[in-house]
Amino acid sequence: MTTIYNAQWIVPVSTEPFAEGGIAVSDSRIVAVSTRETLGQQFPQAEVRDFGPAAIIPGLVNSHSHLELTAMRGFLENEENDFFAWLKKLTIARLERMTADDLNVSAQWGLCEAARAGVTCVADASDAAFESMNALRAVGLRGLVFQESFGPDPRLAQENFAKLQTKITRLRELETALVKCGVSPHAPYTVCGPQLEMIAQFTLAEELPLMMHAAETLMEVALLREGSGALADGLKNRGIDWQTPGLSTIQYLKQRGILATRPLLAHCIHVDGADIETLGETGSKIAHCPKSNSKLSHGVAPLPKFLKQGIATGLGSDSVASNNVCDLFEEARYALLLARSGSAWKNPDTVLSVHDVLQLATRGGATALGMSEHVGALREGMQADFAIVSLNGVHQIPVYDPVSALIFSSSARDVVLTVVAGREVYRDGRVTNVDEDRLRARMKEISEKLSA
Ligand SMILES: [Zn+2]
Known part of the structure; x- marks a missing residue:
């Protein structure tokens, strides 16, 4: 099962950023980083998710x-x-x-x-x-x-x-x-x-x-x-x-x-x-x-x-x-x-x-951390650890250069998807694997105890 994540900008870090592309992910790995067109031809059966005006970056x-x-x-x-x-x-x-x-x-x-x-x-x-x-x-x-x-x-x-x-x-x-x-x-x-x-x-x-x-x-x-x-x-x-x-x-x-x-x-x-x-x-x-x-x-x-x-x-x-x-x-x-x-x-x-x-x-x-062979860049063969950052906010537009927009205009709150080893750990505004509401209630209890 292959999933293609597309966006307006791809920022692999190990190579130059480019426009209108995506990454293809199979299981825990990145299997391709390329333009939308090439990925579509290479993986015709893949599920395609398009994030539009956003940047895909290494986690x-x-x-x-x-x-x-x-x-x-x-x-x-x-x-x-x-x-x-x-x-x-x-x-x-x-x-x-x-x-x-x-x-x-x-x-x-x-x-x-x-x-x-x-x-x-x-x-x-x-x-x-x-x-x-x-x-x-x-x-x-x-x-x-x-x-x-x-x-x-x-x-x-x-x-x-x-x-x-x-x-x-x-x-x-x-x-x-x-x-x-x-x-x-x-x-x-x-x-x-x-x-x-x-x-x-x-x-x-x-x-x-x-x-x-x-x-x-x-x-x-x-x-x-x-x-x-x-x-x-x-x-x-x-x-x-x-x-x-x-x-x-x-x-x-x-x-x-x-x-x-x-x-x-x-x-x-x-x-x-x-x-x-x-x-x-x-x-x-x-x-x-x-x-x-x-x-x-x-x-x-x-x-x-x-x-x-x-x-x-x-x-x-x-x-x-x-x-x-x-x-x-x-x-x-x-x-x-x-x-x-x-x-x-x-x-x-x-x-x-x-x-x-x-x-x-x-x-x-x-x-x-001694992990650069597996994570830290978007490249074929690397672990699929990446984030997708919206660049569509009022505070970000216009975007002339995606890296400048990421560093000078963006914050954690602009992240829309986080993937670790091919698994989506944050999507649609929710952390997927734990109950944040339960944790929020417990954090309130702990803070009351600390400040008592
Ligand atoms: Zn410390």
């Missing part, structure tokens, strides 16, 4: 999320000027007020938002990876779920590492063709050096993907460089013996073996030229989260330099607690405008285009 890849925290959208606004207080309120609410089912519902709700936004694949960092993986399976998206590990106290490193190993064994049983697990030592300030080394070795031996938050805040820089600041005081107050490495985050992660795993690193804001070279040399990848970085006043990551260095880079929404939406069109637009609003425009090597940021949101993310 968007959200390279950094925390789906379990979807219930905390707008919950931490009063703590935003103090990241330490922000993390503390989040952690206490998460641990003391949310049940496993609450976390599952929260993750499913985040995935409904993603499906409606044309996102077909997420890289999710989770302390409740079991719930996140189950939520992915329920909603039908593709994803990598990284089980988080915490433990700043070296005396507990072995015990914390053993807990992680047990969890990974259980998570591997939940894996499917679409949903895989990985590991995430949370951050350099929440996981001690010896635990980082154990996790790095385990990751290599088990051939698991690894993601980690890195170089996100100046507090982290002060802790690693000088052993000072709020994070250092916090560790001292807990009686934890913190050995200051006197290095940047990136050099510290190299020293502890993390970069040998070719990790996916979220944020990478506070990095210098030598760090960027190290990231390139080690094959590390970056999840660029420009809106979250700005919302929490963490700074601006040097995106054009990452790209110039050839580092595989994707776009991440981060949790909606610091965004507050999962909208990769908005994220791409913001990434582009932010890169242009500094001094970058003076350097012709660092000017970004609409094509560059659409690439980040699709193929770049797929490459950062």
Whole structure:
């Protein structure tokens, strides 16, 4: 059974956009990308669905999320000027007020938002990876779920590492063709050096993907460089013996073996030229989260330099607690405008285009997750992960160039169809695999509990 999806514009990302075409899908794969006429001749028996004034694009890849925290959208606004207080309120609410089912519902709700936004694949960092993986399976998206590990106290490193190993064994049983697990030592300030080394070795031996938050805040820089600041005081107050490495985050992660795993690193804001070279040399990848970085006043990551260095880079929404939406069109637009609003425009090597940021949101993310052979572009033989975006809105017309219209004029709400591995997970205004009304009612309950 073959289905042809036609539209006014086809934006394969791996090749130039073209007009009046479509893609033919058989089971989970794209079997052809061509003009309407050619597809009609090639597949005369196919069911044809025509979306008219719209663009067919590869499914968007959200390279950094925390789906379990979807219930905390707008919950931490009063703590935003103090990241330490922000993390503390989040952690206490998460641990003391949310049940496993609450976390599952929260993750499913985040995935409904993603499906409606044309996102077909997420890289999710989770302390409740079991719930996140189950939520992915329920909603039908593709994803990598990284089980988080915490433990700043070296005396507990072995015990914390053993807990992680047990969890990974259980998570591997939940894996499917679409949903895989990985590991995430949370951050350099929440996981001690010896635990980082154990996790790095385990990751290599088990051939698991690894993601980690890195170089996100100046507090982290002060802790690693000088052993000072709020994070250092916090560790001292807990009686934890913190050995200051006197290095940047990136050099510290190299020293502890993390970069040998070719990790996916979220944020990478506070990095210098030598760090960027190290990231390139080690094959590390970056999840660029420009809106979250700005919302929490963490700074601006040097995106054009990452790209110039050839580092595989994707776009991440981060949790909606610091965004507050999962909208990769908005994220791409913001990434582009932010890169242009500094001094970058003076350097012709660092000017970004609409094509560059659409690439980040699709193929770049797929490459950062090690999936670019299967997803991230519209090409024969690839998995049928794609989205159809209406370009017929008042805010979009006229459309001279579809990529410009997608990046500068469009948002998640313009998506009309989302397909993962040939299955329509969002169509006709509804997420197809879960009951959104039930989830909406549960989200209300959870938010009442959190704000009580
Ligand atoms: Zn994060």
